[in-house]
Amino acid sequence: MIHDDEKKITVSAVYRLLIASFFTSVAFAVFFNIYPTAHIIDSIIPSIDAIVLLTVLIYYHYSPHTVMNKIIVFFIIFFILTFSPTTIYYVWMAWGNEWRFIDEYPPITGLIMAIITLSVIMLPKKYKRYMVLMWASIALPIIYYLLNHPEELQTPRGYELIGTFGPASLLLYIVFPYQKSIRRHINKVTDDLRRFELEAGRDYLTDIYNRRGLTLWLGQLKSDDQIAILLIDVDHFKNINDRHGHSIGDRVLVEVASRLRSIYFEKHTIARWGGEEFAVILVNPKANTLPFIGSMFQHTLGSLPYKSVGKVTVSVGVSKIAPHDSFLELIDQADKALYIAKNNGRNQSIIYSESLKQPYSRAS
Structure with a gap:
């Protein structure tokens, strides 16, 4: 999980480095073409850099996760090839008494150190040695x-x-330890947020999804996935609370949730829909088995006695099958079928039909 978080952060960091480098190159190209120096290299290199960086940025944009490491290596090599030969050229010519180095070397020291510093802060620790190489090839x-x-x-x-x-370069050695600390802190915050999100999406009593968690789960389904919904209500639950107390009632709900986990083995999920009502979401079920699935849940949940209370039955309302973006419509169908199951004497499974007066029923 932490590794995935680091990768996401790195992908974003590389994206920003490329964008910042591109616009910086454009700015230098414009400036040196409006106010040219005696060296044409000062105008040509920023222009070439801008074109190359734009191409790399477009390439990276379409598949950042798969080409990230290649792009980082390219960026480092590109950076070295951009500034190191230029620096060596000016030093070499100055050493040959062609000019004074301090008079001719372009004002790019701030840019170089800014890119190195940003790279140190934003890129993973394993690239630290390349940052040192970048600095050494120019500074030495x-x-x-x-x-x-x-x-x-x-x-x-x-x-x-x-x-x-x-x-001033020694300040980079101060940044290195903080880079690790910052990344560790970001990973911890991300991990905590994910854990809090998961906890917020689960029912505190039964440890299954609540409505919020169910919504997040539905958002992960494929666009062509179809679902059917079972709404399950514990019969006469108020009597259980009144006779045995709310703590025993809570135990019954926990046991119902536990049994729900072991009934159906195709792709599905379960959630506490509210009070003593549970929702089961079946993914891509077969239409001809749907009535039997509802009956299976009803029989299995009520066949064995429950601790402390003995016999407990449930009523089940089953929706039709439809695309998962019809969730609210399917919930309404299951709810109407459940209403009829309860009005018809409870302890039965009913599947929704167009005519609610004559739904398909499998009563026990």
């Missing part, structure tokens, strides 16, 4: 050059470069 050539050219180091730009790629 600059630091080495400036340390060997003190006349450039001792300038405002020189101090800014050595400070950014030197002492």
